[in-house]
Amino acid sequence: MAGVSMKDIKLRIRSMESTKHITKAMEMVAASKLRRAEESAKRTRPYFQLMYDTAGDIAAQDSEFSSPYILPREVKRKLYVIIAGDRGLAGGYNHNVLKLFEEDRGDDPVTVLPIGKKALETMAAHNENIWSDSYPLAAELSISDSFTMAKGICSAFLKGEFDEVSLVYTSFESMLTQTPKLIKLLPLDRDIGKSRKKDSASVTIYEPDGETVFNRIIPEYLGGVVFGALCESEASEQAARRNAMDSATKNAEEMIEDLSLKYNRARQGAITQEITEIVAGAGA
Amino acid sequence: MANTFKLRIATLDGQIFDGEAEKLLVRTIDGDVCILPGHISYVTALGMGEARVYVNGEIKRAACIGGLLTVSKDEVRLVPTTFEWAENIDLERAERARAAAEQALKERADRSNYEITAAEARLKRALVRSSVAKYL
Numbered sequence: 381m382a383g384v385s386m387k388d389i390k391l392r393i394r395s396m397e398s399t400k401h402i403t404k405a406m407e408m409v410a411a412s413k414l415r416r417a418e419e420s421a422k423r424t425r426p427y428f429q430l431m432y433d434t435a436g437d438i439a440a441q442d443s444e445f446s447s448p449y450i451l452p453r454e455v456k457r458k459l460y461v462i463i464a465g466d467r468g469l470a471g472g473y474n475h476n477v478l479k480l481f482e483e484d485r486g487d488d489p490v491t492v493l494p495i496g497k498k499a500l501e502t503m504a505a506h507n508e509n510i511w512s513d514s515y516p517l518a519a520e521l522s523i524s525d526s527f528t529m530a531k532g533i534c535s536a537f538l539k540g541e542f543d544e545v546s547l548v549y550t551s552f553e554s555m556l557t558q559t560p561k562l563i564k565l566l567p568l569d570r571d572i573g574k575s576r577k578k579d580s581a582s583v584t585i586y587e588p589d590g591e592t593v594f595n596r597i598i599p600e601y602l603g604g605v606v607f608g609a610l611c612e613s614e615a616s617e618q619a620a621r622r623n624a625m626d627s628a629t630k631n632a633e634e635m636i637e638d639l640s641l642k643y644n645r646a647r648q649g650a651i652t653q654e655i656t657e658i659v660a661g662a663g664a
Numbered sequence: 665m666a667n668t669f670k671l672r673i674a675t676l677d678g679q680i681f682d683g684e685a686e687k688l689l690v691r692t693i694d695g696d697v698c699i700l701p702g703h704i705s706y707v708t709a710l711g712m713g714e715a716r717v718y719v720n721g722e723i724k725r726a727a728c729i730g731g732l733l734t735v736s737k738d739e740v741r742l743v744p745t746t747f748e749w750a751e752n753i754d755l756e757r758a759e760r761a762r763a764a765a766e767q768a769l770k771e772r773a774d775r776s777n778y779e780i781t782a783a784e785a786r787l788k789r790a791l792v793r794s795s796v797a798k799y800l
Contacts, residue, residue: 422678423676423677423678424676424677424678426672426674426678426679427674427675427676427678427679427743429674430672430674430741430743431743434707434732434734434741434743437734437736438707438734523676527745583704583705584704584705584706584707584736585704585705585706585707586706586707586708587692587694587697587706587707587708588693588694588708592693592709593707593708593709593732596693596709596732597709597732600709600730600731600732600745603745604676604743604745607676608676
């Protein structure tokens with residue numbers, strides 16, 4: 381009887397060990413990818429920040445012209461750009477970002493633009509209105525892809541297909557914290573600039589004129605923001621996966637330790653029993 | 665009056681310049697403009713062309729494409745889509761891109777509108793890059 385359970389335990393230890401190997405390998409792959417992703421996320425940040433501030437400043441100052449990009453409209457149709465990962469096993473990464481979307485969307489029908497395989501799959505499974513499924517792989521999206529996408533979004537917005545455009549992504553705060561975030565892309569939020577201090581007397585010249593400048597800048601701005609968000613999300617995904625795999629490896633180690641203890645006890649028990657039997661046999 | 669102004673240049677590849685400059689010359693969608701210290705608040709969109717940054721009496725040249733330029737009281741921000749210093753431009757690559765784009769435009773009959781616009785844009789970018797790099 382002890383022999384059977386010993387064999388069982390041995391098998392479980394072995395399977396645990398191979399699981400540990402896999403999680404360990406995944407952790408290391410994620411860690412090396414993370415380094416690169418983190419670098420590119422850090423590289424895009426100054427651009428992201430400068431673009432965001434500038435667009436906000438212009439929107440807040442704007443008085444003599446009325447670009448359709450700034451005018452708030454009655455919101456009937458919303459578009460959500462959702463950036464999630466291409467693969468699972470990354471802890472709560474995909475779940476958290478999709479949950480944020482679910483919370484914000486409300487009950488009205490919305491249109492989504494999923495980026496990343498997991499986002500696309502989930503949206504398709506929920507029967508959401510998918511605007512375009514041409515971005516299935518988040519990791520393969522280039523700068524020019526995000527600019528093309530931004531142009532598409534802008535022209536759809538100008539045509540009135542959407543009244544509001546939001547972006548859901550995961551911001552990479554540190555190795556240990558990644559927060560899902562939602563930002564309104566269009567119409568441009570006038571409050572971004574207003575909250576920042578500035579001298580009210582300043583008059584800004586727009587050349588050739590405000591509207592032309594704005595219509596040129598907004599697609600660029602969107603493309604930049606989308607690409608920046610993509611880099612942040614990519615870094616977050618790798619960090620989330622690294623953490624998830626790290627704890628999976630630790631759990632596997634704990635279980636192996638526990639099982640080894642049980643195995644040794646069972647072995648000891650079997651030996652004791654054998655000796656007892658031999659002694660009993662010799663005594664008889 | 666100060667004879668320099670604070671200039672910041674950032675692209676998707678990171679912060680490229682952050683410091684004091686005496687003069688900045690860029691090509692906007694309406695033509696070249698030159699920014700000197702004490703300029704009034706100003707916003708414009710960038711075209712495709714050469715940018716010159718004057719720092720400590722030296723002229724730094726670069727290929728600067730797309731994006732925007734803002735001048736405020738505190739600082740000048742240049743946020744282009746691409747910005748490459750002349751010495752970093754890969755001339756061979758630019759020439760190759762130019763040849764490929766020209767080839768694509770020659771066969772315009774069997775290309776879609778989108779492909780033609782993309783090729784034209786590539787050609788313009790390649791021309792800017794190679795002209796900036798050659799002048800070095």
